Amino acid sequence: xxxxxxxxxxxxxxxxxxxxxxxxxxxxxxxxxxxxxxxxxxxxxxxxxxxxxxxxxxxxxxxxxxxxxxxxxxxxxxxxxxxxxxxxxxxxxxxxxxxxxxxxxxxxxxxxxxxxxxxxxxxxxxxxxxxxxxxxxxxxxxxxxxxxxxxxxxxxxxxxxxxxxxxxxxxxxxxxxxxxxxxxxxxxxxxxxxxxxxxxxxxxxxxxxxxxxxxxxxxxxxxxxxxxxxxxxxxxxxxxxxxxxxxxxxxxxxxxxxxxxxxxxxxxxxxxxxxxxxxxxxxxxxxxxxxxxxxxxxxxxxxxxxxxxxxxxxxxxxxxxxxxxxxxxxxxxxxxxxxxxxxxxxxxxxxxxxxxxxxxxxxxxxxxxxxxxxxxxxxxxxxxxxxxxxxxxxxxxxxxxxxxxxxxxxxxxxxxxxxxxxxxxxxxxxxxx
Numbered sequence: 494x495x496x497x498x499x500x501x502x503x504x505x506x507x508x509x510x511x512x513x514x515x516x517x518x519x520x521x522x523x524x525x526x527x528x529x530x531x532x533x534x535x536x537x538x539x540x541x542x543x544x545x546x547x548x549x550x551x552x553x554x555x556x557x558x559x560x561x562x563x564x565x566x567x568x569x570x571x572x573x574x575x576x577x578x579x580x581x582x583x584x585x586x587x588x589x590x591x592x593x594x595x596x597x598x599x600x601x602x603x604x605x606x607x608x609x610x611x612x613x614x615x616x617x618x619x620x621x622x623x624x625x626x627x628x629x630x631x632x633x634x635x636x637x638x639x640x641x642x643x644x645x646x647x648x649x650x651x652x653x654x655x656x657x658x659x660x661x662x663x664x665x666x667x668x669x670x671x672x673x674x675x676x677x678x679x680x681x682x683x684x685x686x687x688x689x690x691x692x693x694x695x696x697x698x699x700x701x702x703x704x705x706x707x708x709x710x711x712x713x714x715x716x717x718x719x720x721x722x723x724x725x726x727x728x729x730x731x732x733x734x735x736x737x738x739x740x741x742x743x744x745x746x747x748x749x750x751x752x753x754x755x756x757x758x759x760x761x762x763x764x765x766x767x768x769x770x771x772x773x774x775x776x777x778x779x780x781x782x783x784x785x786x787x788x789x790x791x792x793x794x795x796x797x798x799x800x801x802x803x804x805x806x807x808x809x810x811x812x813x814x815x816x817x818x819x820x821x822x823x824x825x826x827x828x829x830x831x832x833x834x835x836x837x838x839x840x841x842x843x844x845x846x847x848x849x850x851x852x853x854x855x856x857x858x859x860x861x862x863x864x865x866x867x868x869x870x871x872x873x874x875x876x877x878x879x880x881x882x883x884x885x886x887x888x889x890x891x892x893x894x895x896x897x898x899x900x901x902x903x904x905x906x907x908x909x910x911x912x913x914x915x916x917x918x919x920x921x922x923x924x925x926x
Contacts, residue, residue, distance in 0.1 A: 579638075579642040580638040580641055580642055580664075581638070582605035582608060582635055582638050582639060582642075583605065583633070583635065584605070585603055585604050585605075588601075588603035588604075588605075588633045588635050589603050589800055591632070591633035591657075591660070592632050592633050592800050592802060593802060594654075594656040594657070595632065595654055595656060595657075595802045596654075596656075597654065597802070598724075598725070598726050598801075598802065598803060599630065599632070599654075599724070599801070599802050600722050600725065600756075600799045600800065600801050600802075600821075601632045601633065601635075601722075601799065601800045601801075601802065602632075602635050602636050602722075602799060602800075603633065603635060603799075603800045604635075604798060605635060605639070607794065607798050607799075608635045608636045608638075608639035609639055610792065610794070611636060611639065611720075611792075611823065612636075612639045612640055612642075612643040614754075614791040614792050614823060615640070615643070615720070615754060616643070618718055618754070619640070619643050619644050619645045619646075620644070622644075622646045623714055623715075623716075624714070624715050624716055624717055624718045624752070625647045625648075625649060625704070625706060625716065625717050625718070626640060626645050626647065626648045626649065626717075626718050626720055627649045627651055627679065627717055627718070627719045627720065628640065628648060628649065628650050628651065628720050628721055629651055629679040629680070629719060629720065629721025629722070629755075630651065630652055630653055630654070630678065630679070630721060630722075631650045631651075631652055631657070631661065631721075632652070632654070632657050633657065633660070634650070634657070634660065634661055634664060636720070637650055637661070637664070637672070638664070640720070641668070641671055641672065645671070646671065647670070647671060647672075647673070648671060648672050648673070649672075649673045649674075649675060649704060650665075650672060650673070650674045650675065651675050651677045651678065651679045651700075652674065652675070652676065652677070652678075652693075653676070653677065653678030653679075653680075653681065653692075653693035654693075655676065658674065658676060661674040662674050673704060675695075675700065675703070675704075676692040676693060677692055677693050677694075677695045677700060678693035678694065678695075679719065679721065680723075680724050680727075680731055681693055681694040681695070682694075682695055682696070682697050682700070682744060682745065683696055683697050683738070683743070683744040697744045697745050697747070697748075698747075701745075701748055706748060707748070708747060708748045708749065709748065709749040710749070711742070711749065711750060711828075711830065711832075711833060712830055713749055713750070714750075715749065715750050715751065715752045715827065716748055716749040716750075716751065717745065717748065717749070717751045717752070718751075718752045718753075718754055719745070719751060719752065719753050719754065719755065720754045720755070721755055721756070722755065722756040722799070722821070723755050723756065723757050723758070723761075725758065725801075728757070728758060728761055729761060729778075732761065732765075732778070732782075733778070735753075736778070736781045736782060736785065736846070737843065737846060739785055739786075739828060739842075740781070740785065740839070740842030740843060740845060740846055741839050741842045741843055742833075742839035742842070743839075746828070750827065750828040750829075750830065751828070752825065752826065752827045752828070753824075753825070753826040754791070754823070754824070754825050754826075755823070755824060755826070756794070756799075756821040756822065756823050756824075757821065757822050757824050758819065758821060758822070759793075759819045759820050759821070759822055760819070762790070762822040762824060764776060764778055764779055765778075765779060765782050765783070765788055765824070766779070766783070766788055766790075767779045768891075769888060769889050769890060769891055770888060770889055771888075772856040772857055772888045775853070775856060775888050776853050776856075777846070777849040777850045777852070777853040777854075779892075780849050780853060780892045780895055781846060781849060781892075782826070783892040784832075784892035784893065784895065784896050785828055785829060785832050786826045786827055786828050786829060787825075787826075787827045787829060788824060788825070788826055789824065789825040789826075789827075790822055790823075790824055791823040791824065791825055792822070792823040793820040793821070793822050793823070794820055794821050794823065795820055795821075796819055796820065796821055799821065834900075836899075836900040836903045836904060837896065837899060837900060837903070841903065844899075845896075845899050848867075848895075848899060848902075849895060851863065852887040852890075852895070853887055853888070855887065856886065856887055856888025857886050857887075857888060858886060858887055859883070859884060859885065859886060859887075860872075860876065860881065860885050860886065860887050860889075860890060861873065861876050861883050861885070863887060864876070864898075864902075867902075867908055868902075868905075868907045868908050871902075871905065871907050871908075874905075875898060875901050875902070875905075878901055879894060879897060879898060879901070
C-alpha cells in the first residue's frame, strides 16, 4: 500500500497491513521508529471478534478519523484524500450552527447520515470517475466532505454565500486538487442580458473555462454531474430555465449532456413524471422533461431531515413553501443521447418548446384543431401519419409522439411561415417569458 499524502524527506511509510479490523503501520524517521497501532496488544480483538461488525454512532469523531494519527505530522501540507483517513463530517448541532450563518432562504444537509445516504445513491457516479461533480451551494460542506470520503476524484463547490467560503477554501487548500471552490450560485448562472457579471452571478462560459472543462459532443459521456437541492423560492422557474437551455444547448448544456442529481419538491417531481390523460397535471413542463431526459427517482427524504433557514433572520424555519409532511425527492435527470437529430436541433428547439406550451394549454382540446391553427388544412394529414383519431386530445399524446409530430411538421415545410415560428423568433430575441 502506498502512503496517502506528500511525504516529507524525513518520513517514510515502511509497511501497512490489515487483518480483520486491525491496522498496523510502521513509520521510520531519521531518529526513531514509531509503531502506530489503533489496537494495543492488551485490547486487540481476536480473529473471531474481529469478524463481528461493530455498532458505531454516525457522528462519532473517532470513526471519522480512524487513522488520523498518521496525518498529524503532515498538518499544513497538501495531501490526496485517502479512504482510511476520511474527513470529519461533524455532528448535526455543529453543522446547524454553521448553516445559520446564512441570511437567505435556503435548505441545508447538516446530518452526516443523510449525506452518506446521498453518496450511497451516487456510488456508481463516483466510482465511474469520468464526470466532474458540481455541488450547488454546499454551505457548511457536509455533503462535500461525504463526496470526497466516498472517493470523488473532482468536486467543484459552487457557493453563493460568502459566509461559507473561508472554511470551504481552507478545505480546498488541504487537498491535492480534488476540490475547487468557486464563489458562484448555480441557480444564477447565465442571467438574461450582457455585460460584466459579479459573483455569485456568473456566465457558464467563464465557469467552465476557469475550471478547464471543455465542450464535448452530445453523444459523448456525461461530462458534469450537478448535485444539490433546488431552491424552494423559485424552483419551477429554475426548471423552466433549464429546459429551455437544454433544448437550445445553451448554458451548461453547451458543454454536453450535463446530468442533474438533485433534491426536488415532491410537488414538482410529480409534475415531471405525470403521464398522459391526467388532464390536471400533464403539462408542457412534463412533456418536455420526459422527452428530453431519462428521469429516475433515487430516494425520498422527509423535509424535516433538512435544515431550512429563513430569509434575513438566519433562523430555522417551520413554515415552508411545501408542507413539512412532504418529502424531497432525490432525482437523477439525464439528457438523452438521441434527443437531437436532423429535424430537431438546438436551432429549432425553442420552437418545439413553444409548440408544446400551446398544445398543453388546454389538455382537452383536439390536437387536429391545434395543428390547423398553425397551418390550415395540415391537421388531417399529420394526424393520419401519427395513427391518431380525429378526436385525439392534446392531453392524450405521449412525449415521444409529440416529438414525432414536430419532426413531421419540420419535414412538411408547411409551418415555417406560421405565426408559431414567428412568435418563437420574437421570444428568442427578447428573452424567455
